[in-house]
Amino acid sequence: MWARRRSPGFPEPTLTVRLPRLSSWNEAQEGAARRIAARTGPSRPATPPTDARARTSALASSSWSAPDRVHTDRDVASTMKTKADGRRRSGHPRRATSSPSPAAPVDGRGSMEGRGIISLRARHGTLVDHPVRGKGVRRKFMASIRKERGAWWRFDPVRLLLRAGLAVALVLAGLLTLASIDANWRFAHLEAAAPARVFSAPFVLSDRVAVVREDLFERLARLGYRKIDGHPSMPGEYSVRFRALEIFLNAFNYPTGRVEAMPVRVKIGFGRIGHIENLSSGEDLERALIEPEPLGTLSGSVREERLAVSIDDLPKHLLDAVVAVEDRRFYRHSGIDPRALARALFANVKSGEVVQGGSTITQQLAKNLYPSGERTLTRKLWETLAALSLEALHSKSEILERYLNQIYMAQRGPTSIIGVGAASGHYFGKDARYLDLPEAALVAGLIQSPGRYHPYRHPREALERRNLVLRLMRDEGFITEPQYDEAREAPLSLRPEPAADARQAPYFIDFVAQQLQDQGLRDPASRLGIRVFTTLDPLLQARADKAVDASLKQYERAYTQLRPLPGGEIQGAFVALNPSDGSILAMVGGRNYGRSQFNRITQAHRQPGSAFKPFVYLAGFQKAQDERTPLFTAATVLDDSPLEMEVSGHPWAPQNFDQEYRGPVSARQALALSLNVPTIRAAETIGLRDIVRMARRCGIESPLQPVPSIALGTFEVVPLEMVSAFTTIATLGTRAWPRAIIAVVDDSGKVMEVPTHPPQEAATPQASYLTLDLMRDVVRYGTGAAIWSYGVEGEFAGKTGTTDEGRDAWFVGFTPDFLGLAWVGFDNNRPLRLGGSALALPIWAQVARGAGIDRGRRWEMPSGIVEEEVDSTTGLRATARCPDSTPEIFIEGTEPPECDQHQGGFESWATRIMNWFRH
Template identity: 35%
Template sequence: MPVIQKLNPFIWFRKYFWKLLFVSTVIFIAYMVYLDAVIAHQFSGNKWQVPAQIYARPLTLSLKEEITSKEIIEELELLGYRRVSKAAATGEYQYANNRFVVYRRAFHFADGFQAQTALSVVIKSGRVAQITNLNSNTSVKSFRLEPWLITRLVSAGREDRMLVSLGQVPPALLEALIIVEDNDFYQHHGIAPLSILRALFANIAAGRAVQGGSTLTQQLVKNMYLTNEKSISRKAKEALMSILIDARYSKDQILEAYLNEVFLGQNGENGVHGFGLASYFYFDRPLDELNLLEITTLVGMIKGPSYYNPRRYPDRLTERRNLVLRLMFEDGKIDKPTFESLLDRPVLVASGASLRKNKHPAFMDKVQRELRNVLANPDIRDSGVKVFTSLDSNAQRKAEKVVTERLLKLEGARKINKLQAAMVISDIDSGEIRAIVGDRNTNYSGFNRALDAKRSIGSLVKPAIYISALERPQEYNLATPLLDKPIELPDDAGSLWKPQNADKKFRGQVPLYTALTQSLNVPTVTLGMEIGIDNIATTLGRLGIDEPISRYPALTLGALDLSPLQVNQMYQTIANNGLQIKLHAVNGILSVDNEVIWSFAEAPTRQFDEKVTYLMNYALHKVTLEGTAKRIKQHFPSVNMAGKTGTTDDYRDSWFAGFDKNILATSWIGKDDNQSTGLTGASGALNLFIDYQKLQEPKSLVRRFPKGLGIAHFDSETGHATQPGCQSSMSLPAILETLPKRPEKCGTKNPKVEERKSFWEKLFG
C-alpha cells in the first residue's frame, strides 16, 4: 500500500502565502474599484429622484389694486409667515392700522430670481395706496409674494425630498448635527474607531443609548446604498464605502448629501427625506427660518423618526430635544441662560397639512393632464421641476366649502339625496383657472365632473343666440320686439315640438333684452330660427366650444352636452368683451436648475366686436338685477355682477355661470343617474355662486363704453328709436351708427312686430 503523507497546514500556508496575498489583493482592489464606481455613478450624478413641485399662483400687489387687508393676511398665513409685533427677519410680518410690513422671502420665478426684501404696504378704502421698499426706502409700483407649494408629485419610489444647499442651512443646525451625530466629522476619514469606543462608554454611563458610533459618512452610505441588514459583511461594506466617499469627495459635499438624504419621518405612503422637506412637514416654513427649538427638534429625531414622532410622542421628543440642547451647551455653542430658558418650552409642530397628499384633487387632475401634454417624458417630471399653476388656494378652499355645505342644505330642505356638483372658477382676463371642484367629496380623486361630466346646458346656450342676433345691428338691438306666441316645429324625430316658457304663459311680444333676462323659451326659439341653427352653431364654436353640435331646433334651448369647464370657456369669451383665451391651469415650468422648460404663450384672439359683447354683458347684468338671478342683487346690493341661469328638462340639471369684474364662476348641480333634482338654475346652482361670493371680496363689474356705443331711446312697443322723453320709451345702450339719424317723434305709429314673419314662417307658411 502506498504511504499517504499528512500535509502540514503551516507549511502549505507558507508555500502559498504570497500567491494568496496577491490574489486577495487583486480581488480587494477590484472590489474597491467596483464600489467606487457604484458610489460615483449615484453620488456624482443625479443622486435622487426629486418630485415635481406644484405651486399656486403668487399674490401680486399693485398700486390702486382692489384688495382687502383680510385677503392679504389670508395669503401670508397660508405661506407660513409669522405675525409678530415688529417684523425683523425673513418670513415675518406685522400689521396695524391698515399697514403691513412684510419681510418677503427670496424665490426663483419662471421670469427670474426675486431677492428677499422688506416691504411696507398701506391699504386704504379697499385698495393698495402705497408700497415702499424698506431696504432702499423707495416707492415701488408692485411686488409679489412667493407662491404657495400645493403639492409634490412623488414618483413610484415613494421618497420625497426638497433639496437644500449648505448655504441654506442655519449654522446652528450644522453645529447640533455634528455634536450629536459625529463630533469628529472633520477629523476622520470616513470611519472613526475612537468615536465608536467613546459612544460605547457614553451609552454605558448614561444607561441608555445617547450617542451613535457610526459617522455621518457611514450613515449616508447606509441610507443611500445599503439596506438595514445587521451583519458583519454589511457593516464591512459600509466602512469601505465610507472610506472611498471620504477620499473622493469634500466634507462639505458629504455633509450636504447627508442633509438631503437623512430619513426624518413618514408622510402617508411617502418617506420624508432631508431637512429641507422636514422643515415644511413639521413647521410649515423654510429651513433657514427655523429657530433653535425647531432645529434641535429635527436633529433629535434623526435617532428614530417614528419613536420620536412629535405629533404622537411629544414627551419623548421633548426629552430627546433637551438632550441635544444640553450637548450644545456643554460644547459651548449656546450659553447657560439660553439653554435653561428653552428646556421647558413645549414642542410645537404644524399639522403637516401643507404637504398632505391629494390636496385639491380636481384641480390637480387638470394640472396633470396639461403636464402630460407639455412634459411627455416622465423622467423630466421626476427631476425636481417647478410647475407654476394658476391655482388661487383661498378660492379653491372656499369653493370646496360651499359645494359641500350647500348640497347638504339643499338635500335637507328639499328632501332629496345623492346630489352631485361641480364648479370651475377662472380669471376673466388671463384665462387662468383659479379653482376646480369635481365632486361633493372634495378630497375624492376619481371621476372629475368639472372636466368630464357632459350634461345638457339648457338656457346657458341662450347668450350664443342673442349675441348672434346682436351681431346684426341693422336688424336687432336690445329693444327689438320678439314674438312670444305658441309655435310648433318638427323635431329631429319628425314629431312636432311645441316649446313652452317655464311659467307656461305667453306674453305676445317682449323686448329682446327682456327675453334673455327672464330666460323666456318661446321668444328665444323664435329668434334662433330667424338667425338660423347653422349660424348659432358657428357662434358656439367662436365662443370656444369644440364639441360636435347637432343642428336641430332644440339647440336653441340647450340640447347640447358640455362639461362645466367647457361652459366656463364659453362664458369667458363673453365676459372678456369678446377676447378669447384658452382656459389653463399651468403657466410655466422651470428645471431643477431654474431654466425655463415651458411657458404658456397663447395670445388672446378677438372673436366678437367689443360693442356687441358690451350689449350682451349689459343684458346679463340685467339678469342679476331683475331676471332669473335677481337674488344676487339682494345679497350684494352695492356690487354689480352678471350671469345666466340654466335649467334642463325635468329639472335634471341646474346651472349658473356668473362673473364680477375679475372672476368667472360656473356651477352645476345634478345627479349621476340623470334623475330629476327638482332644482332650477336659480334654486340650485345659483346658490353656489352666491355662497362663494359671500366668502370672497367680489369686485363690482365695470365696463367702459366702447367707441360707437351710446345710450339710445326706444319705443317699448315697436322697438324703434325715438326721441328722448317719450312716455313709453325705454333707454338702452345701442350701436349708434346703425340707428336713424332722426329718431321718430313720440307717438308715431309703426307697423306692428307681428307683421314681420320669422324665417320658419317664411319657409313653411
C-alpha cells in the same frame, strides 16, 4: 544517424546525431566524462571504453544522463532544443528520437547496447523506448510530479489559507468596485430624483389691487408668517399698525430672479392698498411680492415635499446640532465608526432593546440611496461598501448636504416632508437659513424619530428631545454654557399645523401635469427637480373647496332626492378664471379627491342647458352688426307661446322650465328669464349655422349640430371649454385660452419655454357688450337674482343653466376681473329635479363673496353703442304716441324703425299715467 518512428498521437519528429571524428574523440570524451561525473557522482565511470564499438555503446547508454540534454555536437543540441520547444508549446512532453535497431542486451547499468538509442533523463521523467511496441518514447509525467513534489503540497494549510485569502480579497475588491460605481451614480443623481414642485401664483401688493385686511392676514398665516407685537426683525414676521401692516417678506427664487428678504410697510384703506414702503431703505415701492405657496409635487403615487438647500446657506448651529446628535465623530471617521458601533451594542444589550444606533451619517445616506426597505445581511454589507466608497470620493460637506436634503422629517397627511429645507417651512414657516438655535436643535432632534417627537402631537417629548440636542452641543463645544441656558428656556415656537393634505388643489395639480405632458415638458430629462409656477390663488382655492363641500352636504340634508344612493352621491365642481388672460385661479373637480380623481371640470361631458343661450344672442347681435340691419336686437319681440316643430322626422314640442307662456317678450326678457320657446324662435331667425360658428369662435370645441335644440344647450360640452367661451363676453370680444402654468424652471435655474395661446378676437366689442348687458339683467331680476341674498357686492353678469329633469345645474357669473363656473349633478345622470339657481348659484356666490373682487371696477361701454327709447309692446323706436316705452341700447346701425302702431289721444296718455304708477 538515429530516427525515431512516430508514436500514436504525436507529430513526426526527427533527430539527427552526428558522431564526432575519432581524431577529436579524446576531447569530447573528457568533456562528457566531466558532465557525467557532475551529474552522477564518483560511482559513474570516469573514462570511456577504448574501442570504437564500446565508445558508441557508451554514448547510447542510459548511464550518460544530463539535466536536460547532453550531446557532443552543437547542431544536435540545437535541433533537439528546437524540437522540444515546439512540443512544449503544443502541450506535448519533450521526447528523444531514435531509429529502430536490432535488439541488444541490456547491461547492468540499464544501457541498451546495439540499438542506437539515446535515453535522456528529462526534468519530469526518464525518456525510454516502449518495451512492448519497441518504438517511440513515453514520458512518465504525472508520476514524476508526484515523486518530486510529494503529498505535502496538496494539503499544506498555510498555502490553502493564502489561496483562500487571495480569493476573498479579489471578491471584496470586485464588490467594492461595483458598490462604488453604483453608490456614486445614485449619489450624483440623488438631487435629480427630487419630484417636480408646484407653486401657486405670488400675491402682488400694489396700489391697483383690492384687498381685505383679513384676507391678507389669512394669506400670511397660510405661508407661516408669525404675528408679533413689535417691529418685525426677521423674515417671516409681521405686525399690525394703525391702518398699516409691517411685513418682513421672505426671500424667494422667482422665475425672473431671486428677491431677497425685505421689510415693508403696507398701508390699506377703503379696501385697497394705498402705499408700500421699504423699511430698510425708506424708498417707496410700486409693488411687492408675497412669495408663492407650495401646492404639492408631480411625483405620481408617491407624495413628497422637498426643498433642496445648499450647505453654504444653512446656519452653522444647524450643522453642529445634526452632527452632535447623529454622528459626533463625523469629521474623524471614514464612513464607519467602530466606536459608535461598540457603544450602541453595549447600550442595546444593557437595555434589552434597540435604544441606540451605531450608523454614521454616511451610512444613513448610503441607506437612503437604496429606498427599497430591504433589511438583509447582503443589503447591509452593500450599504457598508457604499459608505466607504462615498467617503473615499466625496468631501464631508457634500455628504452632509445630501444627507440633510434626503432625510425624512415629517408626515402631512399622505405627503412626506423630506429634508431640513421642507421641514423648516413645515414647522416654522421660514427658510432654513433663518432658523435660530432652539429651532435648529428641534429640527436636528426630529431626525431620529419624527413620529415619536412630533411637536404638534407630542410637544413635551419634542421639547425634551430639543433640550437633549442642546446639551450634546454644549458637551461637544459647539455652544457655550450661556447659549445653552438661553436656548433651553425658549418655548417651542411653531407655525399653526398645516392642513393634512399638502396637495391643496389635487385636481388642479393633475391638470398641470397633463398640460406639462401635452406641451412636451414632462419627459424624464426635464420633469425631475423642476419648479412649476402656476396661476392658482391658494386662498380662493381653499374657499372654493369649502364652498363645494359645504353646499353639497347642505343639499343632501335639505332635499331627500339628493341623498346618496347606491348609484353614487351628488357631485359638484367649480372653476374660476381671470377673464383677461385665462389664468385659472381655482379648480375643484369633485367633492372628494380621495374617493374620485375624475376631474369634472376638465374630463366630464355634460349638457350645458340654458347656460348656452348667451351665445345664441351673441350670434344674433353679431350678425345684425355685420349686416347693419335690425335683424336681431335686444328689443326684438319674440313670441312665447306653445311651439311644435319637426326635427329629424320626429315631432318636437319644447316647453319653458316653469311650463308657462308669457306671450310677446323682448329678447332681453327672454334671456333674463331663461325662456326656452322664445330662444328657439330667435335661433331660427338668426340661423343655426351662425350659432355653431359663433360657439366655435368662442372656444367650444365639442361636437355641435345646427339643429333647433342647440339653442337649449342639448349638446354635451366640457365645463372648462364652457367657462373659456364666456371670456369672450367678459372681455368684450376677446377669447382667452385657459392656462395654468406661468413658468417652468429647471434645477439649474433656467426658465423653460412654455407654449402659450395669444388672445383671439371672437366677436366685436359692441355685440359682446350687448350680450353682457342682457346677462346683467339675469342677476338683476331674472333667474340669477338670488345671488344678492348671499352678500355679494359689485357689478356682476351671469347665467343659470338647467337640463331636462334637472340632470345638470349650472351657473356662470363674472365681473371685469373674475369669471367663475359652478356645476352640480350626478355622475350617472340621475335627475336632480332642481335648477341651477337653487344648486349651482349658491356655490358660485360663496366663492365670489370671498374672492376679493374689486367692487369699484365697471365695464366701459364701447363706442358704437347708442341708446334709444323703444315701445314696450312692439320693440320699435317709441314715438310721442306710444303709451309705454323703455330705454334700450343698440349697436349703431341696427336701430329699429319708428313705431307706427299707436295713434295717440286720451287713451295713449291714460296708458302712460298708469304705467308710470305701475313702475
